[in-house]
Amino acid sequence: MNKHLLDQFLTDLKPSGLSLMKGEHLFLQGDQVEYFCFLKTGKIKLIRHTVEGGQALIHVALAGETFAEASLFSNAFHCSAIAVSASEIMRYKKSDLLSYLEQKPAAMKGLLRMFAQQVRDLRTVNEIKNIRSAKERIVTFVSNEMNEDNELCLSMPLKDVAYKIGMTHETFYRELKKLEQAGVLQRGDGYLKLL
Amino acid sequence: MNKHLLDQFLTDLKPSGLSLMKGEHLFLQGDQVEYFCFLKTGKIKLIRHTVEGGQALIHVALAGETFAEASLFSNAFHCSAIAVSASEIMRYKKSDLLSYLEQKPAAMKGLLRMFAQQVRDLRTVNEIKNIRSAKERIVTFVSNEMNEDNELCLSMPLKDVAYKIGMTHETFYRELKKLEQAGVLQRGDGYLKLL
DNA sequence: CGAGTCGTTGAACGGAATCAATCGTCGTGG
DNA sequence: CCACGACGATTGATTCCGTTCAACGACTCG
Incomplete structure (x- = not known):
């Protein structure tokens, strides 16, 4: 989430905190829908219950994400x-947030920008998942997410990164090792670096 | 794209048409960035040129989508x-669109809603791509996209559907056939129906 | 009529998933 | 404080299923 925007919402809207156990x-x-939520830490899964009684995984929200954005409008x-x-x-009270946005176009524009960025990121990950080769998938992902120093700082365990790019953690670890041995990539505590 | 919103933009903003050859x-x-674009028909790929001279596929926009949304803000x-x-x-002139949105919170809210929906859809597809089994992937996808009559009307060739859910068209055809033979699914002209 | 694309099917291969086991670490509660 | 459980990280062996390559028919469009 856009930090700047979050800060502004923070001071203007006084969100309430909430903790959940596993x-x-x-x-x-x-x-x-009473609140619009932002996940500070942890992991939350969104599932839809189907008519047949089954469950479908919709999304796994990781630390630092907003989720159920569409709920703002339903x-x-x-x-x-x-x-x-x-x-x-x-969490922000939905009615507060909506009226706030209504009154303050700049804030709404900020949120719009955030969503636009979100869409772009999701499309990128989506495309990455179409890459069949695990190695290529990892390299492409890191290339996309890394900063100017070719470093990708990890805000989540490697296991979650693996899930994010659609592969099992086993394969992920194995390929990371291969890449490291090949001298393409460097692993450190909380970061990956492309060489 | 939200049809209602599109119509409103159409009348208020007088977009210009444009045709591209392959x-x-x-x-x-x-x-x-001078325009904000909406793809009526056809297929457009977005690629990013990397510093090394390579290309990375960012997204393939299909008929009915907006694309490069983030460009609105850069x-x-x-x-x-x-x-x-x-x-x-x-295409809509970017400056026109922005000032229009600024003046009309309702329109901006509409766009925000559209983006939120977009995010939700992308997340769903993203999660579908994490399903390993081709058969399950197809069934889940159709279940998600179908209307009340268990029918999914196709706005694009099957080949593109296959790409959308991250599998080769060959596998897609094969699995469709199996599902049809198993009596789980029915194929018709321009639609798929779940039984 | 020919080029291009979608749709379809076949055969073979390879690579990622899967199952399984181990280690280290962290937090927690007795 | 230590034992225990939970979870991330790691590695091995095996299997299987989706990819890949290839070829062909149907259809549309220029």
């Missing part, structure tokens, strides 16, 4: 949110 | 847009 739910499908949630691990959430 | 570019990386394009097949584009 397994607890933040909201359930069908619940009225009365009830279309999916359930369950903590995969202990999580801290920051 | 291989022609709409804009190149580094170009100034001065220059960060990627190039090239027509994969003959395409028709509708």
Whole structure:
């Protein structure tokens, strides 16, 4: 989430904090939407219950993400949110946020920009997932996410990175090692560096 | 794209049409952003040129999509847009669109809603791509996209659907056939139906 | 009529998933 | 404080399924 924007919302809207233990739910499908949420730490899965009684995984929100954005524009949630691990959430009252945005075009524009960025990032990851070769997939991903120093700072465990780019963590570790041995990549504590 | 919103933009902003032949570019990386574009028909690929001289595929925009949304908030394009097949584009002058949005919060809210929906859809597809089994992937995708009658109307060739869910068209055809033979799915002209 | 593309099918291969086991670390509660 | 559980990280062996390459028919469009 755009830090600047978040800060502004913080001071203007006074969000409330909330902690969840693993397994607890933040909201359930069908619940009225009262808050717009931002995940500070932890991991939350969004699942949709199908008519047949099954479940479909919609998304796994990781630390630093907003989620269920579409809920801003609907009365009830279309999916359930369950903590995969202990999580801290920051939430803005939906009605407050909406009226605030209405009054302040600059803020709305900021949110629009954030969503646009979100769309772009998702498209990129989406395309990365179409790369069949695990090695190429990793290199492309790191190339996209790294900063000017060719470094990618990790805000989540490697396991989650693997999931994000659509491969099993086993394969991910193996390929990382190969890349490191080949001298293409360097691993450090909390970062990956492309050489 | 939200049809209602598009219609409103249409009447209020008088977009200009544009046709591209296969291989022609709409804009190149580094170009100034003058228009916000909507793809009516055809297919457009967005590629980013890397420092090493290589190319990275960012996204393949299909009929009915907007693309390069983030360009609304930057001065220059960060990627190039090239027509994969003959395409028709509708474009709105960026400055017009921005000032229009500024003046009309309702329109901006509409766009925000559209982006939010976009994010949700992308997340769903993203998660679908994490399903390893081709069969399950197809069934899940159709389940998500179909209407109340369990029908999915196709706005694009099957080949593109296959690409969208991250599998080769060969596998897609094969699995479709299996599903049809198993009586799970029905194929018709321009639609898929789940039984 | 020929070029181009979608749709379809076949055969063979390879690489990633899968299952399984181990180690280290961190936090927690008795 | 230590034992325990939970989880991330790591490595090995095996299997399988989707990719790849290839070829062909149908259809549209210029």
